[in-house]
Amino acid sequence: DTGVSQDPRHKITKRGQNVTFRCDPISEHNRLYWYRQTLGQGPEFLTYFQNEAQLEKSRLLSDRFSAERPKGSFSTLEIQRTEQGDSAMYLCASSFGRGKHNEQFFGPGTRLTVL
Amino acid sequence: AQSVTQLGSHVSVSEGALVLLRCNYSSSVPPYLFWYVQYPNQGLQLLLKYTTGATLVKGINGFEAEFKKSETSFHLTKPSAHMSDAAEYFCALGNTDKLIFGTGTRLQVFP
Numbered sequence: 001d002t003g004v005s006q007d008p009r010h011k012i013t014k015r016g017q018n019v020t021f022r023c024d025p026i027s028e029h030n031r032l033y034w035y036r037q038t039l040g041q042g043p044e045f046l047t048y049f050q051n052e053a054q055l056e057k058s059r060l061l062s063d064r065f066s067a068e069r070p071k072g073s074f075s076t077l078e079i080q081r082t083e084q085g086d087s088a089m090y091l092c093a094s095s096f097g098r099g100k101h102n103e104q105f106f107g108p109g110t111r112l113t114v115l
Numbered sequence: 116a117q118s119v120t121q122l123g124s125h126v127s128v129s130e131g132a133l134v135l136l137r138c139n140y141s142s143s144v145p146p147y148l149f150w151y152v153q154y155p156n157q158g159l160q161l162l163l164k165y166t167t168g169a170t171l172v173k174g175i176n177g178f179e180a181e182f183k184k185s186e187t188s189f190h191l192t193k194p195s196a197h198m199s200d201a202a203e204y205f206c207a208l209g210n211t212d213k214l215i216f217g218t219g220t221r222l223q224v225f226p
Contacts, residue, residue, distance in 0.1 A: 004158070031212070033213065033214075035214075040124070040218065040219075041218055041219070042119075042205050042207075042216030042217050042218050042219050043159070043205070043214070043216050044216070045213040045214065045215070048212060048213060055212070056212070056213070091158060091159070093159075103149075103161055103164065104161075104214060105161075106151075106158035106159040106160070107158050108156070108157055108158045109157075109158055
């Protein structure tokens with residue numbers, strides 16, 4: 001069990017470019033979550049998957065954001081036409097089972113800087 | 116609406132002193148509550164969680180928290196701070212299948 005991994009750890013891009021982040025959850029975990037954390041704030045929920053199905057999306061997830069989890073394994077989060085306001089830490093978490101009491105295991109995050 | 120409030124964005128203590136980080140919640144249903152710690156450039160690590168049952172919850176690294184329904188609080192404590200405890204601490208509320216986080220408290224520990 002190597003934990004949740006995220007790639008890349010850091011991404012610097014210019015406004016208007018597209019970026020894609022990858023998350024590899026703990027292997028037996030069926031749920032995968034994406035959160036966004038801006039400076040001085042706690043993580044904010046973006047979306048989550050149960051296996052390959054995307055079950056909920058936050059209103060924070062604008063049309064420029066898309067997430068996938070093909071085959072219920074790793075997940076990607078793509079941001080199109082990046083804006084400076086997208087600069088944040090993007091956190092991925094996974095859990096086994098369902099319910100609000102299940103522990104979510106977090107990855108180290110991808111820090112995005114949009115110039 | 117469900118929410119979490121962490122009072123004090125920064126807390127400073129001396130090594131060996133009591134650590135108290137405050138968390139209040141708002142929930143229309145019985146809450147599930149969590150404390151996470153985040154070290155610089157790392158992800159969040161679970162310290163402890165309250166689901167049901169015993170209201171005093173013990174976690175890792177000597178931390179504990181007490182659920183007080185009457186006060187809608189879930190404060191985090193540690194009897195004696197260590198330098199290694201310096202980090203950001205987040206209180207979170209389980210909401211269906213996602214977590215609602217507070218804004219965090221940065222703990223500084225002075226020698």
